[in-house]
Amino acid sequence: MHRQSIKQMVVDMATRAKKASRSLAVLPTALKNQVLLQAAEMLMEEYAFIEKENNRDLAAGREKGLSAAMLDRLELSEKVLRSMVTGLREVAALPDPVGEVTGMKRLPSGITVGRMRIPLGVVGMIYESRPNVTIDAAALCLKAGNGILLRGGSEAIYSNLVLAKILQNVLTSAKVDPAVVQVIPVPDREAVNHMLALDDLLDVIIPRGGEGLIRFVTENSRIPVLKHYKGVCHAYVDQDADVDMGVRIVMNSKTQRPGVCNALEGLLVHRDIAGTFLPVVAEKLMKQGVELRGCTRSCSLAPTMIPAKETDWGTEFLDLILAVRVVDSMDEAMAYITRYGSQHTETIITNSYHRSQKFLREVDASAVMINASTRFNDGGQFGLGAEIGISTTKLHAYGPMGLEELTTRKFIVYGEGEVRK
Amino acid sequence: MHRQSIKQMVVDMATRAKKASRSLAVLPTALKNQVLLQAAEMLMEEYAFIEKENNRDLAAGREKGLSAAMLDRLELSEKVLRSMVTGLREVAALPDPVGEVTGMKRLPSGITVGRMRIPLGVVGMIYESRPNVTIDAAALCLKAGNGILLRGGSEAIYSNLVLAKILQNVLTSAKVDPAVVQVIPVPDREAVNHMLALDDLLDVIIPRGGEGLIRFVTENSRIPVLKHYKGVCHAYVDQDADVDMGVRIVMNSKTQRPGVCNALEGLLVHRDIAGTFLPVVAEKLMKQGVELRGCTRSCSLAPTMIPAKETDWGTEFLDLILAVRVVDSMDEAMAYITRYGSQHTETIITNSYHRSQKFLREVDASAVMINASTRFNDGGQFGLGAEIGISTTKLHAYGPMGLEELTTRKFIVYGEGEVRK
Numbered sequence: 016m017h018r019q020s021i022k023q024m025v026v027d028m029a030t031r032a033k034k035a036s037r038s039l040a041v042l043p044t045a046l047k048n049q050v051l052l053q054a055a056e057m058l059m060e061e062y063a064f065i066e067k068e069n070n071r072d073l074a075a076g077r078e079k080g081l082s083a084a085m086l087d088r089l090e091l092s093e094k095v096l097r098s099m100v101t102g103l104r105e106v107a108a109l110p111d112p113v114g115e116v117t118g119m120k121r122l123p124s125g126i127t128v129g130r131m132r133i134p135l136g137v138v139g140m141i142y143e144s145r146p147n148v149t150i151d152a153a154a155l156c157l158k159a160g161n162g163i164l165l166r167g168g169s170e171a172i173y174s175n176l177v178l179a180k181i182l183q184n185v186l187t188s189a190k191v192d193p194a195v196v197q198v199i200p201v202p203d204r205e206a207v208n209h210m211l212a213l214d215d216l217l218d219v220i221i222p223r224g225g226e227g228l229i230r231f232v233t234e235n236s237r238i239p240v241l242k243h244y245k246g247v248c249h250a251y252v253d254q255d256a257d258v259d260m261g262v263r264i265v266m267n268s269k270t271q272r273p274g275v276c277n278a279l280e281g282l283l284v285h286r287d288i289a290g291t292f293l294p295v296v297a298e299k300l301m302k303q304g305v306e307l308r309g310c311t312r313s314c315s316l317a318p319t320m321i322p323a324k325e326t327d328w329g330t331e332f333l334d335l336i337l338a339v340r341v342v343d344s345m346d347e348a349m350a351y352i353t354r355y356g357s358q359h360t361e362t363i364i365t366n367s368y369h370r371s372q373k374f375l376r377e378v379d380a381s382a383v384m385i386n387a388s389t390r391f392n393d394g395g396q397f398g399l400g401a402e403i404g405i406s407t408t409k410l411h412a413y414g415p416m417g418l419e420e421l422t423t424r425k426f427i428v429y430g431e432g433e434v435r436k
Numbered sequence: 437m438h439r440q441s442i443k444q445m446v447v448d449m450a451t452r453a454k455k456a457s458r459s460l461a462v463l464p465t466a467l468k469n470q471v472l473l474q475a476a477e478m479l480m481e482e483y484a485f486i487e488k489e490n491n492r493d494l495a496a497g498r499e500k501g502l503s504a505a506m507l508d509r510l511e512l513s514e515k516v517l518r519s520m521v522t523g524l525r526e527v528a529a530l531p532d533p534v535g536e537v538t539g540m541k542r543l544p545s546g547i548t549v550g551r552m553r554i555p556l557g558v559v560g561m562i563y564e565s566r567p568n569v570t571i572d573a574a575a576l577c578l579k580a581g582n583g584i585l586l587r588g589g590s591e592a593i594y595s596n597l598v599l600a601k602i603l604q605n606v607l608t609s610a611k612v613d614p615a616v617v618q619v620i621p622v623p624d625r626e627a628v629n630h631m632l633a634l635d636d637l638l639d640v641i642i643p644r645g646g647e648g649l650i651r652f653v654t655e656n657s658r659i660p661v662l663k664h665y666k667g668v669c670h671a672y673v674d675q676d677a678d679v680d681m682g683v684r685i686v687m688n689s690k691t692q693r694p695g696v697c698n699a700l701e702g703l704l705v706h707r708d709i710a711g712t713f714l715p716v717v718a719e720k721l722m723k724q725g726v727e728l729r730g731c732t733r734s735c736s737l738a739p740t741m742i743p744a745k746e747t748d749w750g751t752e753f754l755d756l757i758l759a760v761r762v763v764d765s766m767d768e769a770m771a772y773i774t775r776y777g778s779q780h781t782e783t784i785i786t787n788s789y790h791r792s793q794k795f796l797r798e799v800d801a802s803a804v805m806i807n808a809s810t811r812f813n814d815g816g817q818f819g820l821g822a823e824i825g826i827s828t829t830k831l832h833a834y835g836p837m838g839l840e841e842l843t844t845r846k847f848i849v850y851g852e853g854e855v856r857k
Contacts, residue, residue: 037774041798114797120819126808128818133800135830214654218830233635239660239831260853267855353458362849375848376535377462379554387547387851396856397549397847398541409556409639409844410660411832423830426818427796428783430808432681434688435817 021201025209028197029164029216032137035192036162040134044111046189047158051107054185055100058150061181065091068177069146076170088144089171099150102401106154109400112418113160116427125433130424134160136218138421139210141166141232143224146174152221153182153196155403159421162195164217166210168224169202176200204231211236219411221404241416243381243407245331246276246359248389251348251374253365254287260386261364262296268362268389270303274333276405277360277392281328282339283348286312289341293317297339305335312341329355345370352378358407360384360392381407381414442622446630449618450585450637453558456613457583461555465532467610468579472528474606476521479571482602486512489598490567497591509565510592520571523822527575530821533839534581537848546854551845555581557639559842560631562587562653564645567595573642574603574617576824580842583616585638587631589645590623597621625652632657640832642825662837664802664828666752667697667780669810672769672795674786675708681807682785683717689783689810691724695754697826698781698813702749702759704769707733710762714738718760726756733762750776766791773799779828781805781813802828802835 058065069091076086112132119129138161142148149165156163167175175198183193199206210217214237222232226244233240250268252261268279284292289312297307297317307313308327309320320339327338328351342348345363352361362384363374371385382392392415394402399417406412412420479486490512497507533553540550559582563569570586577584588596596619604614620627631638635658643653647665654661671689673682689700705713710733718728718738728734729748730741741760748759749772763769766784773782783805784795792806803813813836815823820838827833833841 037800040800122817122819124812124817126805126812126817128812131796131804133830234658237655239829241831257853263853263855271856375552379458379461380846382847382849383552384547384849385851386853387849388855390856391545391547391549391849391851391854392847396543396545396547398543408660409554410662411844413844414847423832423834425801426803426813426835428803428805428808428812430806430812432678432684432807433812434684434809435692435811 021205022209024201025199025206026213028199029137029210029213031194032162032164032197033216035194036134036137038192039157039162039195040113040160042160042191046191047111047160048107050157050185050189050191051103051154053189054154054182055103057181057185058096058100058103062093062096065096065174065177065181068173071173072171079170081170085144085170089146089174091146091174095147099147102151103154106158106401109158109418111158112422117424124435125431127429129427131427132422132424135421135423137162137164137216139164139166139217139220139238141207141210141220141222141224141228143168143228144171146171146178148223149175149178149198150182151401152403153179155401155418155421157195159418161421164197164199164210166199166206167202172200172202207232208235211238214238223404239410241404241406241408241412243276243357243359243405245357246278247280247329247331247355247357248277248360249281249283249352249356249362250279250389251283251345251352251361251363252285252288252292253345253363253367253370254285255367255370256288256292256364257366258288258292258295261292262299264362264364264386264388265296266299266303269300269305269337270335271388271390273335277389278333279389280330280332280338281355282337283342283351284313284339285345285348286341286343289313289316293339300337303335305337307337307339309339310341313339316341331357345374349374349378352380356380359405360389362387362389381405442626443630445622446620446627447634449620450558450631450634452615453583453585453618454637456615457555457558459613460578460583460616461534461581463581463612467612468532468581469528471578471606471610471612472524472575474610475575475603476524478602478606479517479521479524483517486517486595486598486602489594492594493592500591502591506565506591510567510595512567512595516568520568523572524575527579527822530579530839532579533843538845545856546852548850550848552848553843553845555843558583558585558637560585560587560638560641560659562628562631562641562643562645562649564589564649565592567592567599569644570596570599570619571603572822573824574600576822576839576842578616580839582842585618585620585631587620587627588623593621593623628653629656632659635659644825660831662825662827662829662833664697664778664780664826666778667699668701668750668752668776668778669698669781670702670704670773670777670783671700671810672704672766672773672782672784673706673709673713674766674784674788674791675706676788676791677709677713677785678787679709679713679716682713683720685783685785685807685809686717687720687724690721690726690758691756692809692811694756698810699754700758700810701751701753702761702776704761704763704772705734706766706769707762707764710734710737714760721758724756726758728758728760730760731762734760737762752778766795770795770799773801777801780826781810783808783810802826
């Protein structure tokens with residue numbers, strides 16, 4: 016496909032999505048839920064077809080020499096199918112955010128003013144290898160009344176297209192315009208560039224993938240982008256911490272799933288507790304295969320540590336590696352977090368009321384925790400039901416984004432003929 | 437100043453603002469209010485100095501041949517001074533949004549999760565001639581705990597700098613880092629370009645001015661932009677409308693202040709009431725000097741109208757001109773609004789319960805009204821206390837933006853040692 020026609024295709028798809036999103040915005044909740052539940056049924060019924068298309072992607076991936084980890088992310092196994100089906104049913108069961116009216120107040124002029132929650136319009140989703148994101152993201156967008164234009168990775172193109180096709184068939188039989196869910200069939204950078212220019216048609220861009228992709232999207236988009244680049248999360252063990260609790264939280268934060276954005280990357284320990292705490296936690300972490308890279312003081316207290324290099328501070332290892340530093344005070348810990356953190360998740364382990372409150376108030380991150388594992392920063396764990404991503408920029412959403420973050424609020428006014436004086 | 441040094445200056449100012457904003461974010465409410473009230477006092481004390489600097493701008497403006505309207509906007513008269521002083525006091529009296537905690541819930545894992553309202557960080561404000569915006573915007577940002585980097589128009593540079601200087605002196609004597617309010621002293625496009633690239637230092641850009649400026653900012657910014665291009669507002673007079681009420685609302689919406697974004701630009705009238713309504717409203721509007729540009733049916737009912745041209749539909753006249761169209765149904769009116777509106781303000785005049793609710797739900801605009809003047813779409817009129825602007829894009833804010841819209845929410849977690857299973 017040559018350049019002009021790719022551009023025209025993207026514009027046409029976005030135009031249809033925008034138009035279709037207008038009727039979706041006012042679709043009754045029951046009908047949206049029916050579509051989601053029907054889609055869950057169809058995914059199971061059509062699994063043979065899904066598997067066939069997924070195999071085309073897998074075969075191409077093997078030919079291209081994709082790593083085992085990438086092929087694993089690409090595979091729509093029965094387990095992944097079940098998680099998509101469960102996801103659809105869970106989203107159907109969530110309360111519909113659209114139409115909620117809040118804050119209605121009668122004002123001195125006589126008018127009554129409040130806000131009504133409404134969909135954003137059309138979400139542009141740009142993602143990499145996992146094809147199950149197609150279903151998860153579409154489900155959340157549909158429930159929140161948004162159209163979605165998806166541009167997945169080229170290695171998952173047949174899988175993404177078959178999943179979208181199944182959703183579109185369900186939409187059509189429910190008499191909903193199927194243009195509310197579309198996958199761009201030409202998954203190259205060119206198509207991304209065209210998407211990012213359509214600020215009249217797309218209301219928000221959500222990129223999910225590596226830092227390179229997300230930086231590219233942010234730097235080239237005219238449309239607001241909801242994103243996080245990375246998660247460099249810290250635990251600060253205060254002088255008043257319970258040692259057992261500190262060990263438990265650090266172990267869980269670091270080792271429960273080290274390859275994700277809410278895993279622990281840096282451990283800060285107050286000097287007064289370091290002599291007690293560090294040898295214990297170091298031994299346990301080492302037993303789990305975690306490599307510890309410590310400051311001079313840390314290494315002298317737990318000699319199995321490797322001396323940290325300057326580049327270890329603030330690094331997102333996404334692996335069984337942890338940077339460790341002894342600090343003289345909580346202020347030093349908070350200054351470190353400001354300098355090296357990524358505004359994702361920060362936790363304090365303490366029994367001091369005063370310092371727990373100060374940490375909670377003063378640390379700037381999408382989730383700030385007292386005596387809890389960083390691994391809790393997740394839409395499901397925070398009670399949002401599901402998440403379409405995490406934002407570490409502050410506009411519109413900060414932290415996990417669920418259905419509410421896929422909506423906005425308009426002002427509504429009830430009058431009886433009032434005019435402005 | 438050559439290019440490299442302008443860039444360095446903007447980066448340095450934004451860096452200082454970011455650093456200073458961190459301590460401002462946790463400043464006690466009482467201290468923020470003290471600064472605002474003290475600034476009100478100092479504006480009055482220093483009025484002679486303000487007037488002197490403002491006269492430099494006015495003299496330069498006359499020399500450059502600025503229009504009387506532009507010179508009027510530029511002038512810091514005693515009346516404008518009083519409005520700035522009142523504004524500062526009103527913002528001081530508003531409740532502090534920072535620190536509010538909402539939605540705390542104990543979840544199945546045992547953690548208690550909710551959200552705490554926090555400042556955005558640093559606001560970049562790009563505006564044109566009115567120097568009083570310097571004080572109004574800085575006051576709202578300070579109260580919401582945000583630093584602000586202001587880039588005003590070149591024609592108001594001496595006025596903007598003296599106003600910022602006064603605020604900075606007050607901040608310094610209250611021991612607050614004065615870098616939380618800064619005016620860029622080189623007010624050219626170059627400086628704007630540099631601001632728009634600083635996505636690590638500025639959290640949001642708010643442009644205020646003509647559509648050209650706002651488009652330039654949106655197209656060139658890597659930072660989220662809160663803005664509206666224009667206000668093409670409509671009133672739809674339903675077949676069940678009370679004629680007197682309709683006339684009153686249309687008159688007020690169009691003529692009370694025709695040059696602003698929430699003034700009426702288009703009137704849609706149901707065919708069943710057009711014969712009664714249009715002759716009456718046309719006569720009243722004409723008496724107030726309003727030029728009416730109507731569709732064929734409108735012109736036949738009120739022959740004093742001029743036939744509308746295609747370009748009149750959806751035009752922001754900002755003047756005593758009104759486009760008028762007879763429609764066959766509310767659906768036609770809503771389709772017209774979707775096509776020609778600017779998602780600013782839309783009002784229905786009706787006595788039908790069913791249609792009032794349908795209009796409220798289905799029309800997509802930052803404010804949707806029943807039986808009220810479009811002129812009410814304003815932060816003060818909606819009870820926000822004050823506004824820093826209006827947004828007609830849906831991310832983060834839709835409609836007038838007050839203190840709450842200058843903040844965001846982070847997740848906070850209270851635990852007792854919980855870890856993720």
